[in-house]
Amino acid sequence: MGRRGKRRGDGMTPRALLEWVGAKGRAFVVAAPLAWLTLFFLLPFVVLAKISLSESAIARPPYLPIWEWAEGVLNVSLNFGNYLFLAEDPLYLMAYLGSLKIAAAATVITLLIGYPMAYVIARAPQHRRNILLMLVVLPFWTSFLLRVYAWIGILKGNGVINNVLMSMGVIDEPLVLLQTDFAVYLGIVYSYLPFMILPLYATLVKLDEALLEASADLGARPFVTFLNVTLPLSVPGIIAGSLLVFIPAVGEFVIPALLGGPDTLMIGSVLWNEFFSNRDWPVASAVAIVMLVVLVMPIAILQRTQSGKEEAN
């Protein structure tokens, strides 16, 4: 915006600057965002890897340097102890497996709920389609933290569900719903549903209706048509949507912290506690690096599907 103002100005210097930017334009357009993202997104991972190899210490910052230059001698001390520590204490393995299990199951449930919704939206008449899409996107815009918080009031001992069931006489004692794994599944499915619906919708809406008609004309029943035509053609949407739910869900912190119980073991909360409660930055970094290694494959697959889509356009 500021640059636009300069263009309108009559001063010679801004114009000269603009000419220069124009001449170097292409390089600038690539270099500026690349420099920002390299500095603040890629470089941090290098630092993260470095700290994961250092030793925890009572200092500011609370770790020892991994190299020291003293009298012409470079002393490098790489400490793999943090990784050994992760391997030895079963807590961490359980937390990684717990996160993967919860994220995978929640992704499947999200798909089962999201698919019919995306299908109905994609088949709705044009004017209604936009309204329905808006209804899907709107909760995504409003606060994630507050929407997770809303479930506390619904699930707790004297919350909405228990009050309704007790007043109807279905149950005599309040059900324990909050601080359970069930609540964590619910929270993930609820929060990430829009991420599933949108890519599914995008593939389903492009589906050629003539294919469905051809299948019906050849005598296939609607369900057979769905299994043999619609479902295979929507695989890209299924993959993209599932990964968009699964990857962030693995490292989720807010949902297990607010809805989960003491038995809910997720790696995001473990990392948080290592950092904020134990102040052990090197172990927290090692936890993050292992999480990255676990997630590298799914992230790469997602990148591939996205870039494939770009080229198709």
Next chain:
Amino acid sequence: MRRSFSLRMTAFLGFVFLYAPILSLIIFSFNASKLVTVWGGFSTKWYAALLQDQQILDAAWVSLKVALMSATIATVIGTLASYALARFGRFPARMMLSGAVTAPLVMPEVIIGLSLLLLFVALESLVGWPAGRGVDTIVIAHATFGAAYATVVLGSRMGSLDRSIEEAAQDLGARPIRVFFDVTLPALAPALISAWLLVFTISLDDLVVASFVTGPGASTLPMVIFSKVRLGVSPEVNALATLIIVSISAVILVAAWQMQKSEAQSH
């Protein structure tokens, strides 16, 4: 026909699932009882209490500042990145750029937060910048992952843009930079607004990354809300949530309605 009915029913229940928690949050913000979910009559006293709560007001101001700055920076970065990706074809570092703008979208927040904090600490001891942490470091963090969202929003719009107008301008002798400011940017205006609003709301909402990269003295609204709700439900938070959700929804709906109107006119 039966099948289609059951399908619609499923979708309807899905929408109920999406909206019921939000509605209950709003309804109970007008509850006179402190027990939040046990109805004790209509009252607006929690809204009054909110305006007295200096901690929440301070945090709201910090969050608003952070969201305004990070949304603006992210939109500028996103515009450049999406323009490069959409218009420059193959160029060196293309893979790196497209990877660096899509990875933050799914990267778990705890990893983004921790790694950025470690970078800030390392930079401070190396070059003395950033001196301490607070609003500035939160802005940088939010602008970074916000840029990824902005690039996606702008990229999809850039892809569907009619390039013949740009080409016409170029044929008539306009320099690329002039074409960009006079043709491409105005055509992108709706997407620029969407991108800015999206980053603004995401920044306003972020708890995890901000908790890592902030320093003493800069508490954002989500951080204050989180510390309150960790101890249980609080009617004040319900009132605050209602204000946030209603105002964001209103802005989004008006923006969407305006864009649809202008799109209908341009056709």
